[in-house]
Amino acid sequence: xxxxxxxxxxxxxxxxxxxxxxxxxxxxxxxxxxxxxxxxxxxxxxxxxxxxxxxxxxxxxxxxxxxxxxxxxxxxxxxxxxxxxxxxxxxxxxxxxxxxxxxxxxxxxxxxxxxxxxxxxxxxxxxxxxxxxxxxxxxxxxxxxxxxxxxxxxxxxxxxxxxxxxxxxxxxxxxxxxxxxxxxxxxxxxxxxxxxxxxxxxxxxxxxxxxxxxxxxxxxxxxxxxxxxxxxxxxxxxxxxxxxxxxxxxxxxxxxxxxxxxxxxxxxxxxxxxxxxxxxxxxxxxxxxxxxxxxxxxxxxxxxxxxxxxxxxxxxxxxxxxxxxxxxxxxxxxxxxxxxxxxxxxxxxxxxxxxxxxxxxxxxxxxxxxxxxxxxxxxxxxxxxxxxxxxxxxxxxxxxxxxxxx
Amino acid sequence: xxxxxxxxxxxxxxxxxxxxxxxxxxxxxxxxxxxxxxxxxxxxxxxxxxxxxxxxxxxxxxxxxxxxxxxxxxxxxxxxxxxxxxxxxxxxxxxxxxxxxxxxxxxxxxxxxxxxxxxxxxxxxxxxxxxxxxxxxxxxxxxxxxxxxxxxxxxxxxxxxxxxxxxxxxxxxxxxxxxxxxxxxxxxxxxxxxxxxxxxxxxxxxxxxxxxxxxxxxxxxxxxxxxxxxxxxxxxxxxxxxx
Numbered sequence: 049x050x051x052x053x054x055x056x057x058x059x060x061x062x063x064x065x066x067x068x069x070x071x072x073x074x075x076x077x078x079x080x081x082x083x084x085x086x087x088x089x090x091x092x093x094x095x096x097x098x099x100x101x102x103x104x105x106x107x108x109x110x111x112x113x114x115x116x117x118x119x120x121x122x123x124x125x126x127x128x129x130x131x132x133x134x135x136x137x138x139x140x141x142x143x144x145x146x147x148x149x150x151x152x153x154x155x156x157x158x159x160x161x162x163x164x165x166x167x168x169x170x171x172x173x174x175x176x177x178x179x180x181x182x183x184x185x186x187x188x189x190x191x192x193x194x195x196x197x198x199x200x201x202x203x204x205x206x207x208x209x210x211x212x213x214x215x216x217x218x219x220x221x222x223x224x225x226x227x228x229x230x231x232x233x234x235x236x237x238x239x240x241x242x243x244x245x246x247x248x249x250x251x252x253x254x255x256x257x258x259x260x261x262x263x264x265x266x267x268x269x270x271x272x273x274x275x276x277x278x279x280x281x282x283x284x285x286x287x288x289x290x291x292x293x294x295x296x297x298x299x300x301x302x303x304x305x306x307x308x309x310x311x312x313x314x315x316x317x318x319x320x321x322x323x324x325x326x327x328x329x330x331x332x333x334x335x336x337x338x339x340x341x342x343x344x345x346x347x348x349x350x351x352x353x354x355x356x357x358x359x360x361x362x363x364x365x366x367x368x369x370x371x372x373x374x375x376x377x378x379x380x381x382x383x384x385x386x387x388x389x390x391x392x393x394x395x396x397x398x399x400x401x402x403x404x405x406x407x408x409x410x411x412x413x414x415x416x417x418x419x420x421x422x423x424x425x426x427x428x429x430x431x432x433x434x435x436x437x438x439x440x441x442x443x444x445x446x447x448x449x450x451x452x453x454x
Numbered sequence: 455x456x457x458x459x460x461x462x463x464x465x466x467x468x469x470x471x472x473x474x475x476x477x478x479x480x481x482x483x484x485x486x487x488x489x490x491x492x493x494x495x496x497x498x499x500x501x502x503x504x505x506x507x508x509x510x511x512x513x514x515x516x517x518x519x520x521x522x523x524x525x526x527x528x529x530x531x532x533x534x535x536x537x538x539x540x541x542x543x544x545x546x547x548x549x550x551x552x553x554x555x556x557x558x559x560x561x562x563x564x565x566x567x568x569x570x571x572x573x574x575x576x577x578x579x580x581x582x583x584x585x586x587x588x589x590x591x592x593x594x595x596x597x598x599x600x601x602x603x604x605x606x607x608x609x610x611x612x613x614x615x616x617x618x619x620x621x622x623x624x625x626x627x628x629x630x631x632x633x634x635x636x637x638x639x640x641x642x643x644x645x646x647x648x649x650x651x652x653x654x655x656x657x658x659x660x661x662x663x664x665x666x667x668x669x670x671x672x673x674x675x676x677x678x679x680x681x682x683x684x685x686x687x688x689x690x691x692x693x694x695x696x697x
Contacts, residue, residue, distance in 0.1 A: 053531065055539060056546035057576040066573065073561045365557040368518060369618075370546020370574035372538060449513040452553065 056370035067382035081351040084344025085391030089424045091337040093399025097416040099330045104415040118295040120282035124309030131274040134309040140187030142302045148290030153188025156280040164238040167224045179220050180260035183268030191285040193252030199229040200246045202264050210266040215246040217259040345435040352384045352439035364451030377444030384436025385429050392428020466625050466657045467492045472524035474510050484510040486680045497652040499671035500661045507680040512661050516628045517541045546575040550619030554631035556611045558603040565599040568618045575622045589617040609640035629660040645670050
């Protein structure tokens with residue numbers, strides 16, 4: 049019988065089976081233990097996903113159109129008791145002098161008590177339309193990036209003479225039964241006749257121009273007076289990167305006598321603010337997720353250590369059956385790693401579900417880097433592996449004779 | 455070294471001047487220098503009061519501990535000072551253990567407990583169940599293969615443990631107080647089983663302080679204060695103070 053004794057082994061599938069059996073011995077405890085990792089990984093995935101989704105939303109708003117756009121608000125009119133327009137008639141030209149301005153124009157929405165636009169003087173009810181009416185300076189049509197479907201836009205000539213001319217949005221024209229401009233069709237706004245001189249196909253920066261009626265600013269002032277509810281404002285189209293500086297300079301350039309009446313704003317600033325807020329919130333939540341993960345790791349370490357002490361008899365038995373110290377160590381390491389892996393898997397799934405729930409509720413498009421979803425269980429397993437190192441070492445160093453006596 | 459006892463053949467286990475001293479302070483000599491030979495097929499009982507060094511001897515014979523002096527050979531392989539890798543291999547393939555506390559895993563059935571011994575001996579998976587079933591049949595428990603330990607009586611649990619010790623066909627069966635947790639009737643049953651295993655050729659070393667169990671062995675070795683004496687002395691001295 050003397051001779052070579054084959055070495056004792058622990059095959060991979062046996063290791064997996066033994067580790068799984070070890071975990072399933074106390075399923076309740078295992079479930080509670082992986083809760084910490086689950087929460088940590090889950091909140092991590094959810095926060096990263098929501099941050100990515102939110103920045104996707106911001107990205108949608110923050111495009112090149114907005115980066116080249118500034119506003120000037122009529123804060124003086126907002127504070128005055130009587131309706132007024134604080135933009136001078138030559139505001140377009142004054143704004144154009146600012147370096148970096150491509151086009152600028154003043155506009156406001158004209159409000160009527162009832163639907164005011166009709167194709168006929170006395171009007172059949174059927175053709176009356178609740179169309180938005182916008183008063184605009186000629187420069188606005190350029191600043192808004194209007195594209196014509198037909199005819200022409202009104203210009204400084206119409207403006208200075210306060211002529212009754214109008215441009216219609218394409219859908220508004222169709223609604224009013226206007227298909228051709230050849231016969232100089234007329235429409236009636238609040239009973240006043242206007243000649244339709246152009247049809248707008250689209251308006252990049254002010255979409256309402258594409259669906260409503262736009263008339264010269266001076267005409268609106270002459271017929272209906274300054275706006276009572278919403279103040280006039282100026283839209284400025286700038287070169288790329290100039291929006292912020294232009295917004296600062298515009299009030300002085302337009303009203304050097306009293307710049308305080310006007311207030312300039314570059315569009316992305318509000319978006320920027322929102323981004324900053326969400327970034328600091330993310331840092332807070334990520335810290336909390338990190339804490340949850342550390343607590344989860346401590347939980348796994350603790351449970352595994354308790355299991356090592358509790359199962360000393362089993363460890364002694366395994367050693368008597370031929371297990372080497374490393375076989376014992378790797379079994380407990382596998383158990384803790386599996387706990388971390390399962391915690392990571394469940395956490396990642398819950399994180400994705402959370403992201404979906406939030407994005408569906410907010411009508412957002414869910415965005416999540418798939419690498420995060422793959423990395424999450426791996427991170428969980430790594431946490432479990434680290435947490436199991438010390439207990440596994442303790443287990444492998446147990447003397448079999450001592451262990452069997454416990 | 456001559457052999458004794460009818461079926462005894464070449465030595466399964468040979469101790470040469472083996473001694474064990476617990477490192478102090480103060481150092482305690484748990485086993486005085488001892489030489490001992492156990493031949494193949496022998497049935498040896500080791501008796502002694504607690505604290506006499508029985509457990510130390512068992513741990514040394516079972517390769518669960520290393521002697522501080524001397525050499526231990528099992529099947530002619532010097533394993534006393536061998537690295538753990540080699541000692542674990544010998545435990546897996548050549549030694550079967552039976553403990554007083556059974557040491558069955560509570561969440562596994564009888565056959566799964568038996569099959570645990572085949573994990574480390576690297577028995578091919580497809581052969582495990584049949585071999586475990588054969589071992590259970592050998593101890594008369596084939597019909598309880600799928601029972602959990604909690605559903606077994608004390609005697610049945612110990613028989614499962616014996617099946618687990620036998621499943622790798624070891625050269626040596628080491629029993630540490632195998633009847634310590636059992637009542638008198640069950641003790642008799644179990645002693646009968648051990649005796650039948652001996653008749654079938656298993657080499658048995660039983661550590662016990664039950665005189666009934668010890669009385670069934672061919673050789674009785676007493677241990678007291680770390681000193682071995684054999685009564686009656688076998689033909690040729692097997693246990694004697696070491697050189």
